[in-house]
Amino acid sequence: MAFLASDYTTGAEALIARPGITQVRELAGKKLGLSKGTYLEYIWTTVAQRAGLKAGAVQIVDTPAEKAHALLAQKSVDAILTWEPFATQALTLVNGVRLFDTAQTPGLAWAVYAVQPKFLEQRADDVQALARVWLRTTRFIQQSPEAAYAIVAQVNKKSVDEVRVLTTQDRVLDLRDNLTAFSFAAGLDSLHGSTRQMNDFMVERNIVPTRVDTARLFEARFVRTLQANDTPP
């Protein structure tokens, strides 16, 4: 059960091919490294369809997103679909070609915080407290980005520049965005709308058998309580 929406990507996932391949449709009969059964496969299906590629025209090689660039460097695959910073690492490693990225499809790839249903039932106050800490920290990042990035850099052993650059391809959501995200709107700025579109797509292509009831996936009361008790600084 999701209780908080954190971000959606605006270019962080990219399709990187080895040199010599210049268009998506040239991948027919070739190997593509991605993590099977994940939203990356959903993105790939969308991209392939736009390029006029039939399902199965490209051989998928299953790989964790964090290791895809190594497969491309070893020439085990002809292209990969992964997220940053691994996409740019791949581009540099093989002097590759960026065929597509999710800047063309904002709202397609959401991230949400999910909690065990039993935990939600037994420890709702703790879930609300987590949401309060999220709000406080999100405002701190907005108000003092450099101080915030310095902490993230230290925790993850990255440079502050790397931490900052990663934020340019991802839209981090605030409380207002969350109220929209948890509304029942039909567009991609609502979790319900975005999930229904993805689900319809998957049902139509027999990737999943049935439509999901999105009301059972998203719990709006925590962000609504944040809003009700909010006294902006």
Add this chain to the structure above:
Amino acid sequence: MCICIHNRIARAIMLGLIAASLLMSAACGRSDAPPAAPIRIGAYYWPGFYWVDIAHQQGWFREVGLNVEWVDTNADYFASFNDFYAGKFDVVAFT
């Protein structure tokens, strides 16, 4: 002599009381309640998830009485989904 003994007893009682009160205030300073049940959260290097690293580092979870166990999932993000379904996490970010 008598006064001296009384003084000693009084001083011992006084010291005992001070020590007890110091212990009590130290205990109160630590926490009013027994430690909260842990919450296992998956952490990953990603803009939408930066807040978990920051709040953990700044002690902001502790400030609201949450006992967060920060678990690194950077080796394989999607593996944390399976771990969540297996009940190894209380909270993870799904994409």
